[in-house]
Every structure is written in C-alpha cells, then in structure tokens.
Amino acid sequence: MFAAPIFAPEPMHIPDGFLSVTVSIVLWLVTIVVVGYALKRVNKDMGERQVPLMGVLAAAIFAGQMLNFTVAGGTSGHLMGAALATILVGPWAAVLVMTTVVSVQALIFQDGGLLVLGANIFNMGIIGVAVSYFVYSTLKSLAKGARWGIFVGGFLSAWLSIFVAALAVALELAASGTSPANIAVPAMAAVHAIIGIGEGLITVGALALIYAARPDLLTDAQVKKTGSISVWVVGLIVALALAIASPLASAYPDGLEWVAEQRGFLDTAQEPIYKIIPDYVFPGISNEVLATIIAGIIGTLLVFAVVFVVAYSRRNRQPTSR
Amino acid sequence: MRLFLLLHTAGGIANQLQDKMHVHFLDPYQPRFSLIHRLDPRVKLVLLIAFILTTTLTPVGAWPVYILLYAMILSVIVLSEIGFSYVLKRAALAVPFILAALPVIFTVKGPPLFNLEIGPWSLKASQPGMEQFFSIAIKSWISVQAAIILGATTTFPDMMIAMRAVHVPRLLVAIFGLMWRYLFVLVDEVLRLMRARQARSGHSDRPGLKPGGSANWRARVAGGMAGSLFIRAFERSDRIYMAMVARGYDGEVRTEPLPRVTSTSWLILAFCLAIMIFLLLFALLLWG
Secondary structure (H helix, E strand, O other): OOOOOOOOOOOOOOOOOOOHHHHHHHHHHHHHHHHHHHHHHHHHHHHHHHHHHHHHHHHHHHHHOOOEEEEEOOEEEOOOOHHHHHHOOOOHHHHHHHHHHHHHHHHHHOOOOOOOOHHHHHHHHHHHHHHHHHHHHHHHHHHOOOOOHHHHHHHHHHHHHHHHHHHHHHHHHHOOOOOHHHHHHHHHHHHHHHHHHHEEEEEEEHHHHHHHHHHHOOOHHHHHHOOOOOHHHHHHHHHHHHHHHHHHHHOOOOOOOOOOOOEEEOHHOOOHHHHHHOOEEEEEEEHHHHHHHHHHHHHHHHHHHHHHHHHHHHHHHHHHHO | OOOHHHHHHHHHHHHHHHOOOOHHHHHOOOOOOOHHHHHHHHHHHHHHHHHHHHHHOOOOOOOOHHHHHHHHHHHHHHHHHHHHHHHHHHHHHHHHHHHOOOOOOHHHOOEEEEEEEEEEEEEEEHHHHHHHHHHHHHHHHHHHHHHHHHHHHOOOOHHHHHHHOOOOOOOHHHHHHHHHHHHHHHHHHHHHHHHHHHHHHHHHHEEEEEEEEOOOHHHHHHHHHHHHHHHHHHHHHHHHHHHHHOOOOOOOOOOOOOOOHHHHHHHHHHHHHHHHHHHHHHHHHHHH
C-alpha cells in the first residue's frame, strides 16, 4: 500500500477462523467479566480522569507499537507494551488500555479477528498484564526500593508477558484443533522467547528514560494505588498453570485432541449427518463435485447480478448528476 | 501489528506524508456514497459478526458453502464500490498467521497423500489434514475480507454507535473514542521520533547499510523513544483532562440517544441473516 511490507514476526493477533466457536465464546466470557471489573475498579480509583488517561495511553501504546529497531538481516524488534502499561498505570488500568488497543486494532485495522477478539484481549490484555504485574511487583518488593528492582523487574515482566501470552495462543490453537499442541507450543515458545528479549530491552530503555525524567511515575504509590493482591495471585496462577499445562499438552497432545474431538471440531472424529440418516440425498444434489460446481455457478451469477445492478444504476445516475 | 506492515521506514513515511493527509494513510475508511456506506452501522456490525460466526461454524471441507459465502463477500465489495484490489491487498496482510495451521496437514490421521522428507524426518501428509488446513485458511481469509469491508465503509463515529448498540460499556466506548481522536496525534509524534533517530543514523532498514551501535544499544534507543512517547502522552492526557474539566466534564459520559433503526434496515438485517442461517443449515446438514 505504501512501502514494502515488513513481516512483523509476532503471530500474536489470532485471526478469525483459527479458534473454535467454543474456545472463542469461553474466552469472551472471561474477558467480559475481567474487563467489566477493571472498568469499575479504575473508575473508583481515578474517577473522571479515567477516560482521558486511558484513551491517550491506549493511543500511545498503539503508536508505540510502530517503534522498532533493526536486529539483523532485515528482522526487527518492537513493542507490544502490556508490561510497560502495567508498570506505569497499574494492572487494572493496563487491562483497559490493552483492551482498547486490541479492540481498535481488530475492529478498524483487521489486526486479529472479531469472533476471536475475546481471546486476543485475554492473551494480550489480561494474561500479559497479570503476568507482568506478578513479576514486576515481586521483584520490586525483593529489591526493597533499589533501582535494580525496576529494571530487572521491567525486563523480566516484559519478556514473560510475551512468552506466556504466546503459550496461551498456542494452547488455544491446540484446543481448537487448529494446530497440534506438540508443534504449536514449542514453536511459539521458541520464537517468543527471542521476541520477548526485544520487548524486554525496549521496556528497560523506556523505564530508564522515565526514571531519569519523571521518577514520580515509577514510585510505589503508582502501582499500589490500583494494584491488589488478587492480581498478583492471578498472575502467579496464570504463570504456573501455563508453565505446567504447556509441557503437558505438548507431551500428550492427545489430551487436547480428545477435548477437541469431544467438542466435535476435529472432522476426523465426526460422522457426517447424512451418513447417519440412511439413503439421505439432498434433493437434486447427490455428489459433492456437482454441489461445488453448482455453488460456483450460483455464486458467479449472484456476483454478476450485483455488478450489473450497480453498473446499471450508476449509468442512470450519471446524466442526472451533471 | 498491522501498522507495522503498512509502514516501512520513517524516511519513507515522511516522504509519503508530505503530500498526503495523515487521516488518509492510517484511517482505512474509504469515503464513497455506496449502499453499503449508507447502511446502518449497527446492521453492518451485527451482520459482520453473524457472517464470521457462520463461516467459523461451517464444517471442514464444505467447499460449495465456502464458494457461496465468498460470493456474498464479493457482492458486498461490488456494492460498496471500495474496489476488489483494495480488499485483496489488505487481506494479504493477514495471511502470515496461516503458517500456524500448517502442521495439521501432517498430524491429522487419514489416507496419506504424499511424504515429505526433511533430513531425518519423514512427514506424512494426509488427505483430511490437507482438507482441514485449506478450510482454516479459506475461512480466515473470507472472514478478514468481511471485516475489511466494515472498516472501509464505516466511519469511526458510526462504529461507536454500533458498539453502543451491541452493549459495549459506555465508558469503554468513550475511551475508544478518545483513543481514536488522539491516535493520529501520537502517531505523528512517533513519526517525528523515528525521523529524528534516522537523521542521527540510529536506524537503517536498507540492506548493506549498517545501523549504528549494537542491537542492544538500538533496542535501548527505541526504548528511550517509547519512554518519551509515554511521558508526553501522560502530560498530554493531563492537559486534555484540564480542558475537559474546564468545559464542564464531570466523569459522566453523556451520549445522544441512538437513532431508531429504520424498517428498511430491519428488513436488510433479517434478509441477510436468513441467507446465512440457510447456508449454515445447508452446510451442517451435508457436511456436518
């Protein structure tokens, strides 16, 4: 469209069609509950400041995702921002910021699907933020106010937020029967273990600048004000659950496939309905090749009809408009 | 990171921007006066979600139904007058994720099609695996085109009306709206940061031209840019907040009541939903 496209090596925004309806709906429900709570929580903490701050920060994360740095051989690293947002505004506000970013990316820019938007918010907005908060607040309290707590915590939370979100993507794909767990999990883990380093370095760079220019943004008060023990616990549980589930799922992919089969999304496990109903033949169409040809003809006719109608109406419109 | 795919280098962008309004280069909205543009945004959003749901629920290997679903998309593209090539170009950007589904070709059990020898491994491609892979690829390709049409034919304010109609919390819609309003301002900010970096040779995308410093240093530079972007965003949000308060903002998001859905819109909605339900039943009956 403008310049030669670069492949952003970050298969994190799942498009539509890759997750089963069951997985999509379950994750939508979780997302709705968490985002709803976050809205209430942040409204209580920030009041009328909420809308401008969340809106502008979401725009900053969105725009900040354009920031890149060359690594080698035409590849580049860039920012997802969940960890940075969590460190700067606390977990609940960060959930809202990431939800906004991911939703607008899906709705306006088709970056990630709509039916799977709940899953994408869940991965980047909820898991990414919960894990970041868990790691950052743990390291910061370990450091007891020393500077290294901010930077080591920043790097690790950024790295882990990418890594764990990627594991979640892999497990969701596996549970949908789209990608086998024993391939998807190690592949996503390996790729994102490397991508996460870039995220970590950018986050540390950002924290260094903010620490020098506006140290007040990084004080304890900022995180404590909106944070809570429940987020910490959720972060711990998420990190542990994925750390245990991922190797298990890759070692025993049959477990996930079994789930997929139970839900009827693996076609190999399914019996077509028309075989259950003996001698059932769709009126006039008994053969799949024939059905395909007829569908092709109907589709072509439909499109031609529309083209014809549009062309005809435009031809009529033009003389009158001049 | 679709933005990423659209943009290449800061310099390239700067050149592009000199003769183009920013709105045009980021905003996917294509101004036209087509039927689809004039359609109620709420109807469009509901139909889009229904369409994606239908496509996702269509069983693996129901090729005729895929063709009919795609014919629907093609018709809407023609009606919307946004141009087939525009939709295809944007849809191509969503293709890389299909890689994630590639392994199913080899892991789903069934009659083998061919063997792939990679070093010590021998991969058996099965026919059901192949069918499943192409089904996933086609479904996601069709779905993304449907979403592209919505983005290209609906302005953001209309999109917000649609979001309110499907009961996205008002506060969240207000945050979306504010984000959209300042997105272009902050993207400009990022472009200026990137131009400054390029002027100081901290970055190069041209092959053979070595960028300054180590990868670690470059990452820290990018981080510093992100940091200053955030500080500026914080300070900007403070100023915006003051300006809002000065104009009487009290934290309550007040919105105009949604306009009534006209009977024509209801009719279009019902008609399109009926087609989708019919296609889905047809697909489930024959291929389920």
